[in-house]
Amino acid sequence: MELQHVNIKIFVDGDLAVAPARFVDVFHEWVREQSLDEMLIDVADYRHVPAGPGVMLIALEADYNIDQTAGRWGLRYNRKSAIEGTNHDRFRQALAGAINACHLLEAHFAADGPLTFSRDEFELFINDRALAPNTPETYASCKPEIESFVMDVFGHSDFALTHHSDVRSRFGVNIKLTKPLDPKVVLDALQRNA
Amino acid sequence: MKVSSARWKSRLDGTIPDQLAQEIDAFELEIELRLQDKVDEKIFAETRLRRGAYGQRYDNGQRFDGTETRQLAYPEKSSKGPGTIWDAPGMLRIKIPYGGMNPEQLEVLADLAEEYSDGIAHVTTRQDFQLHFIHIEDTPTLMRRLAAVGITTREACGNSVRNVTACPFAGVCTDQAFDVTPYAHALAMFLLGHPDAQNFGRKFKPTFSGCAQHSCGLTAMHDLGYTAVTRVVDGEEQRGFRFVVGGGLGAVPDQAKLFDEFLPPEEMLPIAQAIARVFGRHGEKKNRSRARMKFLIRNWGMEKFKEEVLKERQSLPDDPRWTEYLDGVADDVETPLKPAGDFPTVTGNEAYDRWFSTNLREQRQEGYVTVSVALPLGDLTPDQLRALADIVRRFTNGTVRTTVEQNMVIRWVSKSDVFDLFEALTGAGIGEPGAGNILDIVTCPGTDTCKLGISSSRGLTAELRSRLAKKSFEMDEAISNLHIKVSGCFNSCGQHHVSDIGFYGVNRIVNGYQVPHFQVVLGGQWEENGGSYGLPIVAIASKRIPEALDRITDYYLRMRQKNERFTQFVTRVGKGQIRQVLDDLTKNRPDHDDDPSFYSDWGDPREYSTGDVGIGECAGEVVSAYQFAMTDAERMVFEAQLFLDAGNVQGAGTEAYRAMVRAAKALVQIKYDDVADDADEVVEEFRDRYYDTKLIFDPFAGGKFANYLFAAHSKVGATFTSDTARHAIEEGQLFIEAVHGCYNRMRTAGLSESTEMS
Numbered sequence: 001m002e003l004q005h006v007n008i009k010i011f012v013d014g015d016l017a018v019a020p021a022r023f024v025d026v027f028h029e030w031v032r033e034q035s036l037d038e039m040l041i042d043v044a045d046y047r048h049v050p051a052g053p054g055v056m057l058i059a060l061e062a063d064y065n066i067d068q069t070a071g072r073w074g075l076r077y078n079r080k081s082a083i084e085g086t087n088h089d090r091f092r093q094a095l096a097g098a099i100n101a102c103h104l105l106e107a108h109f110a111a112d113g114p115l116t117f118s119r120d121e122f123e124l125f126i127n128d129r130a131l132a133p134n135t136p137e138t139y140a141s142c143k144p145e146i147e148s149f150v151m152d153v154f155g156h157s158d159f160a161l162t163h164h165s166d167v168r169s170r171f172g173v174n175i176k177l178t179k180p181l182d183p184k185v186v187l188d189a190l191q192r193n194a
Numbered sequence: 195m196k197v198s199s200a201r202w203k204s205r206l207d208g209t210i211p212d213q214l215a216q217e218i219d220a221f222e223l224e225i226e227l228r229l230q231d232k233v234d235e236k237i238f239a240e241t242r243l244r245r246g247a248y249g250q251r252y253d254n255g256q257r258f259d260g261t262e263t264r265q266l267a268y269p270e271k272s273s274k275g276p277g278t279i280w281d282a283p284g285m286l287r288i289k290i291p292y293g294g295m296n297p298e299q300l301e302v303l304a305d306l307a308e309e310y311s312d313g314i315a316h317v318t319t320r321q322d323f324q325l326h327f328i329h330i331e332d333t334p335t336l337m338r339r340l341a342a343v344g345i346t347t348r349e350a351c352g353n354s355v356r357n358v359t360a361c362p363f364a365g366v367c368t369d370q371a372f373d374v375t376p377y378a379h380a381l382a383m384f385l386l387g388h389p390d391a392q393n394f395g396r397k398f399k400p401t402f403s404g405c406a407q408h409s410c411g412l413t414a415m416h417d418l419g420y421t422a423v424t425r426v427v428d429g430e431e432q433r434g435f436r437f438v439v440g441g442g443l444g445a446v447p448d449q450a451k452l453f454d455e456f457l458p459p460e461e462m463l464p465i466a467q468a469i470a471r472v473f474g475r476h477g478e479k480k481n482r483s484r485a486r487m488k489f490l491i492r493n494w495g496m497e498k499f500k501e502e503v504l505k506e507r508q509s510l511p512d513d514p515r516w517t518e519y520l521d522g523v524a525d526d527v528e529t530p531l532k533p534a535g536d537f538p539t540v541t542g543n544e545a546y547d548r549w550f551s552t553n554l555r556e557q558r559q560e561g562y563v564t565v566s567v568a569l570p571l572g573d574l575t576p577d578q579l580r581a582l583a584d585i586v587r588r589f590t591n592g593t594v595r596t597t598v599e600q601n602m603v604i605r606w607v608s609k610s611d612v613f614d615l616f617e618a619l620t621g622a623g624i625g626e627p628g629a630g631n632i633l634d635i636v637t638c639p640g641t642d643t644c645k646l647g648i649s650s651s652r653g654l655t656a657e658l659r660s661r662l663a664k665k666s667f668e669m670d671e672a673i674s675n676l677h678i679k680v681s682g683c684f685n686s687c688g689q690h691h692v693s694d695i696g697f698y699g700v701n702r703i704v705n706g707y708q709v710p711h712f713q714v715v716l717g718g719q720w721e722e723n724g725g726s727y728g729l730p731i732v733a734i735a736s737k738r739i740p741e742a743l744d745r746i747t748d749y750y751l752r753m754r755q756k757n758e759r760f761t762q763f764v765t766r767v768g769k770g771q772i773r774q775v776l777d778d779l780t781k782n783r784p785d786h787d788d789d790p791s792f793y794s795d796w797g798d799p800r801e802y803s804t805g806d807v808g809i810g811e812c813a814g815e816v817v818s819a820y821q822f823a824m825t826d827a828e829r830m831v832f833e834a835q836l837f838l839d840a841g842n843v844q845g846a847g848t849e850a851y852r853a854m855v856r857a858a859k860a861l862v863q864i865k866y867d868d869v870a871d872d873a874d875e876v877v878e879e880f881r882d883r884y885y886d887t888k889l890i891f892d893p894f895a896g897g898k899f900a901n902y903l904f905a906a907h908s909k910v911g912a913t914f915t916s917d918t919a920r921h922a923i924e925e926g927q928l929f930i931e932a933v934h935g936c937y938n939r940m941r942t943a944g945l946s947e948s949t950e951m952s
Contacts, residue, residue, distance in 0.1 A: 005198075008771075028260065031257075031259060032259040033446075039268065041252060042706070046313075047656070051577065058283070060268065069313075128198045131198050168580055
């Protein structure tokens, strides 16, 4: 099963300690500096929408946002362009994009934050209902591949995978690690294997 | 083709009406042909517009980043229209005739917003939905998924018949003459893709209202406005429409003119077809800024227009659809899911009480209410759309509509379910109170996504909402019932003309920097289907608009007479007096270094710019001389308004013309110091130096605004009516804005300095 349009959400640890408006400034700065791998285009501000996408950084190939959907703040990376290669390659690319953005945000707000993202929990979605309808069959088919990817990246099998089973939602899983990991190490591993 | 696009095409095969499926296939092919450069970019642009695929800000590949204008490195270099880069994401507009939707459609929209856009579905001021940041290659798949649930994007944009809007309470309203829903549906279906509606020079907007007194249909501002009326003939009640034509907002708004006091339903479709033919044949094609139907009616006069239409009507070959569409038309086509009931007793729930006081409306059917779902800035998320679908299914037979106030209305809610429904909405984050009150500000996309936006209408609206939310339920009812509408530019997509207090974006130079401003528009009327249009009284810096709003509302509260409505109050005290209250907000602007935030817009930390603007070394002196003259011109056009308010229409028209000449002279003087005060000389010099050289040409509107001056000058001494005087004021104001725009462009290009020295 070919999976495209991988979407990763890494939760904020605890409450969001930074005013959401601050991300508007940061994302504009990133557009100006073209700070990420994608071609950055614009910033969309949806802070007025309850439990919405918050503040978005729109790129040609992907979107980033400080996201509050389902009531939990987090950094979401949503890949829009197709990527050649294997599903592992696509998972790796999206996770690296998300972790890199979290890392940059933590560094940016280090002085006046603290803003920290979870080291032990994230979500992975396939934002494409044609490729991955959210069914038990899709989960059964994708589970081994996702597990193998997580083991490959984090180097162990101490994690729990939970399927979001609402059929109307995008296919997605929650991944909870038993041991917190250093994001820099993970990022290095992801980039080394890219 | 993407793998998922191919899968959708295959999966939906046979579920889409043949004609629509073929059209979408053809569009998909045209995308391929354009990529191979086998279709001209202009033709492709109009083709995609007629499919609802619209351009978005920065699709020309340039973006001002707060410091300088930079090229965005889009990889695909071909175009999807003149000046529009292929890879740049755009907007898809989705037509929802009369706003009518069902839960399945809400769910599909949710999926599309999630998979293809930025995760937000936006309700527009024409009851459409819009999705932003869509890639052109994905649009056929979106169209197929929409078509499979009975929705089309066809003719949502471009020179076509736009979404047919209607009162969202039609059929359940206590004031209606009859339910206009089936008539709106009939007109939408009849004109969709009709061969006689494919040859327009500009768009064409129809609407329906069930009554004359409320605002739900806004018939006065539409090309075709149908208001339900009845009459009794030989003891039998007959249905018909009070039919008006040629209304429109835009830069210079027009109230629609009466075509027929009683248009029988069986004549509704043939007359619309005849109008489409006449408009297609005789409407302006070359000059887009004068191509709406209102200009044809202005040129011809109503009598000739009607004569031509009736003549065309007589020559039309019979079409059985004229009456087939109306077969079986009856009231109460919707039915409730639950039995009628009484409101539950709820005590001690302040949030519910507030919501109950603003978001409910009694239906004509006893025991039922409509419930408004107030959407901040018209936005909602995929999760909220799905929750709304669930709620609509749980409490009704799937009856929900979008509104021109950018909300949703759930119909046929049993009164006994109201509290449960409130809790369900609140759980989904869409249980906000304040529908239809001061908190419920209508706004266009503005600089967020629109290529024409000058100021951040959404940024301002979000700021005003945030401030008003804290106090809206402690406000006097006179204030909380006011309507505010915001547009990002003069084109009026936010409908600022038909609000109690309107704002539209303009820019001004302050201390050598561009600063986002909004014109404050007063005197408009939301009621009576948009019964009168407001006029701008003063431009105020964007960051000072919240203070301006506070002052206007405080002044109204202090000075109003008992039960005096806001529009009546504005007429009584006069705009001059209200402007006085705001006067100091136009002065004492902070230096850039002291308060840089004054020089940026709401929700956008970049230093404000309308383009690639730098700061000229010699600007100060030039600006002083120029601004002096322009201040004069602005004062004069405002005085013209005061004349009009006082009933001096001749004085109003004349003063508006003089203001234009003054503004023209301000520009001429930059190049030719010795120009005389004589209007003939000013206009001649202006034409020579700015029009023939195209310096005054607006990047989008071309020479439109300069032509206002030339037209006014050619008619010096003519008698004004209240309508023509009002047009003169609007045109005067727009000409002044054009002069500001021209000056800003010259500064950017360094022309003002060099010519000033020459």
